[in-house]
Amino acid sequence: MTQLLRAHGHPLTLTLTLLVCLTLSATLLALRRSRNGHLPSPSTRTVASTAAATATLFVFHTTLVSGGGPRRSTLSLIPGADTLPGLADPTVFAHTVGGLLLNVALFVPLGIAVSAHHIAGGLDARAAAPLAGATLSLIVESAQYALARGVTSVDDLVANTLGAWLGWLIACRTRRAAVRPRPAEGEGIADETEGVGNAFPPTVSGAARARGGRRPGPRAGGRRRSR
Numbered sequence: 348m349t350q351l352l353r354a355h356g357h358p359l360t361l362t363l364t365l366l367v368c369l370t371l372s373a374t375l376l377a378l379r380r381s382r383n384g385h386l387p388s389p390s391t392r393t394v395a396s397t398a399a400a401t402a403t404l405f406v407f408h409t410t411l412v413s414g415g416g417p418r419r420s421t422l423s424l425i426p427g428a429d430t431l432p433g434l435a436d437p438t439v440f441a442h443t444v445g446g447l448l449l450n451v452a453l454f455v456p457l458g459i460a461v462s463a464h465h466i467a468g469g470l471d472a473r474a475a476a477p478l479a480g481a482t483l484s485l486i487v488e489s490a491q492y493a494l495a496r497g498v499t500s501v502d503d504l505v506a507n508t509l510g511a512w513l514g515w516l517i518a519c520r521t522r523r524a525a526v527r528p529r530p531a532e533g534e535g536i537a538d539e540t541e542g543v544g545n546a547f548p549p550t551v552s553g554a555a556r557a558r559g560g561r562r563p564g565p566r567a568g569g570r571r572r573s574r
Contacts (some may be wrong), residue, residue, distance in 0.1 A: 458514020
């Protein structure tokens with residue numbers, strides 16, 4: 348968490364952040380513009396692949412390259428051991444929550460990019476995005492421990508995977524918003540015909556409808572029936 352907070356103001360970090368935002372915007376726009384009943388164009392996969400590569404580079408730079416401070420290596424394999432004490436301490440509560448949110452947000456772009464790539468190829472991204480996030484997070488946490496770049500924590504792994512899942516959710520919502528249900532063929536014509544038919548009582552014949560719905564009266568000079 349501390350590594351993320353220190354890297355926030357790095358110039359290269361800001362540049363990569365801008366690139367991630369641009370590629371993600373292009374990816375979501377490509378998903379949004381896809382027509383009803385059709386998969387996104389093949390160019391969407393190219394844009395999504397670029398966004399995934401940019402997001403991965405951003406993660407590596409933020410967690411392993413940028414940031415200073417003393418070199419230390421700490422291993423925390425118990426869930427909650429790195430987060431719950433900070434949440435219970437008012438002096439470091441804001442710092443803990445900020446780092447936790449950054450760990451989640453850091454992997455949202457990767458989840459969006461991987462999901463868009465799978466959706467454009469007609470594949471199910473429900474498990475692909477969280478799996479990609481968990482795999483990349485495991486690589487990063489292992490590298491942090493080997494290079495003494497911070498705390499290797501299970502809490503970070505869970506937060507990163509959650510961020511990738513949120514990215515999948517955003518991509519799916521964007522895709523569903525672009526696909527609106529169409530009326531069935533002939534449904535509109537049937538509704539119009541039904542509306543015209545309901546304008547006349549069922550007892551009125553077709554000839555009466557042509558005369559404006561009036562019933563035929565008795566013939567002139569006709570005899571009345573005797574009682």
